[in-house]
Amino acid sequence: MTIATTTSPVYPLTKEDRRFVGLHLVIAFSALVIGSLFGPLQALEHAGLDLYPSLERFGIQSYYQGLTLHGVLNALIWTTFFITGFLTLVVIRGLQRPLALPWLNRLGFWMMVVGLVAAAIPILLNKATVLYTFYPPMEANTWFYVGLTLVVVGSWIEGWGFYVTYWRWRKEHGTTRTPFIVLAALITMVLWQIATLGVAAEILGLLLPWSIGLADGVDPLLSRTFFWFTGHPLVYFWLLPAYVSWYGMLPKQVDGKLFSNSLARLAFWLFLILSTPLGFHHQFVDPGIPSGWKYIHSILTFSVFFPSLLTFFTVIASLEYGARKRGGTGRLAWIKALPWKNPSVTAQLLAGILFVFGGIGGLANASYNVNLVLHNTAWVPGHFHLTVGSAVTLSFVGIAFWLVPHLTRKPLWSPKTALVGVWTYFVGMLIFSNAMHTVGLLGAPRRTTLGLAPYVPPEWTGHLWRVGFGGTLMWIGLMTAVVVVAVTAFRSTRLPEGEYVDVPVAESIDDEQQVPVWLDRWMPWLVGAAVLIILAYGPQLIDKIGGMAPTSPPFTP
Amino acid sequence: MTTEELHVDPAERNWIVASIMLLVVFGVAVAIAGFMLGIQVPTEEQRVDPRTVAQEAPWSNPGVRELVPGEEYEVYILASRFSFVPNTFEVPVGARVTFYVTSTDVQHGFKLQDTNVNFMALPGQVSKLTTTFEEPGTYSYICTEYCGLGHAVMAGSVTVTEPGGNA
Numbered sequence: 001m002t003i004a005t006t007t008s009p010v011y012p013l014t015k016e017d018r019r020f021v022g023l024h025l026v027i028a029f030s031a032l033v034i035g036s037l038f039g040p041l042q043a044l045e046h047a048g049l050d051l052y053p054s055l056e057r058f059g060i061q062s063y064y065q066g067l068t069l070h071g072v073l074n075a076l077i078w079t080t081f082f083i084t085g086f087l088t089l090v091v092i093r094g095l096q097r098p099l100a101l102p103w104l105n106r107l108g109f110w111m112m113v114v115g116l117v118a119a120a121i122p123i124l125l126n127k128a129t130v131l132y133t134f135y136p137p138m139e140a141n142t143w144f145y146v147g148l149t150l151v152v153v154g155s156w157i158e159g160w161g162f163y164v165t166y167w168r169w170r171k172e173h174g175t176t177r178t179p180f181i182v183l184a185a186l187i188t189m190v191l192w193q194i195a196t197l198g199v200a201a202e203i204l205g206l207l208l209p210w211s212i213g214l215a216d217g218v219d220p221l222l223s224r225t226f227f228w229f230t231g232h233p234l235v236y237f238w239l240l241p242a243y244v245s246w247y248g249m250l251p252k253q254v255d256g257k258l259f260s261n262s263l264a265r266l267a268f269w270l271f272l273i274l275s276t277p278l279g280f281h282h283q284f285v286d287p288g289i290p291s292g293w294k295y296i297h298s299i300l301t302f303s304v305f306f307p308s309l310l311t312f313f314t315v316i317a318s319l320e321y322g323a324r325k326r327g328g329t330g331r332l333a334w335i336k337a338l339p340w341k342n343p344s345v346t347a348q349l350l351a352g353i354l355f356v357f358g359g360i361g362g363l364a365n366a367s368y369n370v371n372l373v374l375h376n377t378a379w380v381p382g383h384f385h386l387t388v389g390s391a392v393t394l395s396f397v398g399i400a401f402w403l404v405p406h407l408t409r410k411p412l413w414s415p416k417t418a419l420v421g422v423w424t425y426f427v428g429m430l431i432f433s434n435a436m437h438t439v440g441l442l443g444a445p446r447r448t449t450l451g452l453a454p455y456v457p458p459e460w461t462g463h464l465w466r467v468g469f470g471g472t473l474m475w476i477g478l479m480t481a482v483v484v485v486a487v488t489a490f491r492s493t494r495l496p497e498g499e500y501v502d503v504p505v506a507e508s509i510d511d512e513q514q515v516p517v518w519l520d521r522w523m524p525w526l527v528g529a530a531v532l533i534i535l536a537y538g539p540q541l542i543d544k545i546g547g548m549a550p551t552s553p554p555f556t557p
Numbered sequence: 558m559t560t561e562e563l564h565v566d567p568a569e570r571n572w573i574v575a576s577i578m579l580l581v582v583f584g585v586a587v588a589i590a591g592f593m594l595g596i597q598v599p600t601e602e603q604r605v606d607p608r609t610v611a612q613e614a615p616w617s618n619p620g621v622r623e624l625v626p627g628e629e630y631e632v633y634i635l636a637s638r639f640s641f642v643p644n645t646f647e648v649p650v651g652a653r654v655t656f657y658v659t660s661t662d663v664q665h666g667f668k669l670q671d672t673n674v675n676f677m678a679l680p681g682q683v684s685k686l687t688t689t690f691e692e693p694g695t696y697s698y699i700c701t702e703y704c705g706l707g708h709a710v711m712a713g714s715v716t717v718t719e720p721g722g723n724a
């Protein structure tokens with residue numbers, strides 16, 4: 001047994017709270033399983049083996065319908081449900097008090113569920129084959145937009161529940177520093193609520209009125225601009241919960257401590273102010289946006305790399321601290337002393353390794369004119385499978401390896417199988433993402449049935465086979481890990497009476513209560529975030545909204 | 558207040574300085590490539606009405622315009638599901654060609670393989686970039702944004718001919 005058990009939980013969640021968090025995970029993992037089913041189908045299509053025709057009898061009409069399911073379920077649903085569930089646990093455990101208004105959080109959760117159903121039905125009926133970016137004037141069924149709106153608003157409501165809980169704690173605790181994991185969870189939620197203002201404006205202001213016939217046309221460029229206002233901070237909403245674990249939990253799992261509580265907080269605050277005012281780097285090759293503004297957003301995108309570079313140092317220093325306490329020695333040989341037999345740790349370490357490559361590739365994406373070489377090529381999904389597909393997903397799976405035992409009071413089933421799963425996924429991801437980056441640089445487009453494309457040169461073939469092979473391996477690895485989670489959740493074996501898998505909350509080397517007070521105050525950072533967004537987006541948004549040309553009627557996919 | 562100062566480990570301080578320097582170098586390098594060497598991304602060009610653009614000049618007659626024979630060309634390309642008009646044209650080697658592309662329906666992409674011409678083709682907007690063809694041969698241009706079931710077949714090609722007239 002490699003998941004640590006303890007006899008005295010610091011703050012035992014009530015049965016209702018454990019069930020509530022668990023419900024999030026049930027939906028998250030269901031979405032992951034269904035969405036991931038299409039991953040290898042897409043990869044194999046690129047390799048020359050199109051299995052989609054055999055899915056027609058199950059109602060899947062095309063590659064693009066499958067791709068829509070893959071994107072919506074994996075990138076939007078799996079992440080949002082896991083994150084809201086995980087952050088609920090972090091807030092309760094970190095503040096050591098129950099939710100202040102549990103009905104509010106339950107309201108948010110069920111609104112998300114209703115939204116999921118409303119969006120999923122048209123996708124499954126092939127009435128919303130618009131991919132997860134739903135660029136107009138390609139039009140989805142109205143319920144698709146309604147469903148996405150409910151998912152987002154539901155997640156906001158869960159966030160409001162966190163704020164009220166925090167507010168009550170704060171009133172009782174004077175100037176006590178907010179526990180790091182709670183501060184980080186709250187920043188993540190605030191970042192999400194700022195970021196989603198863009199997509200809210202897009203759906204409520206443009207797409208819904210157009211979809212129900214109140215407006216004849218839509219302005220595609222304005223719509224894209226709103227979408228990418230949300231689209232990049234969205235990836236930080238996915239990533240920061242993994243950082244909560246890397247900074248605030250993983251050090252404990254390796255018998256170490258958080259290297260610097262202050263700098264961990266600083267990194268999160270920097271993400272709050274820097275992750276939104278840079279969306280034009282997704283629109284470097286859009287017409288209608290002045291190149292000067294694109295360059296400014298390129299520089300701002302470089303600046304948001306800074307807190308990630310800070311994270312790189314602090315997380316590795318925390319791991320090294322733990323490894324040396326475990327008897328590790330040498331300049332790099334200490335890495336061997338990390339608890340690699342613990343699948344929860346290994347999943348997150350492998351996620352971190354893959355994320356290094358994701359970060360390096362991200363610098364290329366951010367680099368203004370370098371983007372000309374790779375925009376909308378296979379490089380881009382190659383990149384984001386290293387970020388949301390690895391740093392995020394593999395970390396969440398690693399978290400689930402202790403979280404599910406914590407919630408169910410059952411021991412993790414077969415840690416060895418879990419290890420096989422995460423290593424297989426890691427190897428598959430290395431092959432897949434390397435092949436995708438390479439074939440993208442050679443010119444292969446993303447989001448395309450390459451098996452039907454007339455322009456595929458022979459030099460792509462070998463790489464596309466690697467895409468197929470790596471993608472299949474990823475699926476086998478991920479499903480192996482998910483089976484471990486599912487068996488753990490539904491097995492009948494319980495932990496012996498009095499034993500308990502606690503939430504791993506790391507202490508820091510520096511005293512949390514001595515952290516500078518400006519790293520525990522909201523107002524300056526919220527003002528900073530607002531100012532930067534107004535400066536970076538204000539002039540262009542005024543220009544684009546003022547000159548809006550709603551000239552595009554809807555087209556069915 | 559001394560206990561509340563932000564404590565930073567010396568090694569981490571070095572890392573922070575190196576990180577900032579690295580990012581500054583990238584920002585400067587990109588600026589030099591963009592604004593001094595002229596490797597530019599699309600900028601504001603022109604708005605059009607996607608419902609009528611195909612009936613109005615110059616888009617009513619898409620294709621190549623020869624500005625300076627052998628040297629300077631422009632080409633107007635209409636993107637519609639699931640083809641480009643024109644889907645093939647010819648220019649001589651050494652030609653400097655400016656591409657103007659717009660869409661009459663949904664969002665498309667336009668990527669001219671082995672060059673830096675790669676942009677979105679949006680309804681309502683004109684995208685513009687310039688490239689010089691240094692080598693003879695055939696260059697594909699492909700749609701890089703999902704535009705419907707026939708997206709994968711949406712492509713065309715430029716034939717770049719030798720001075721004698723052969724590709």
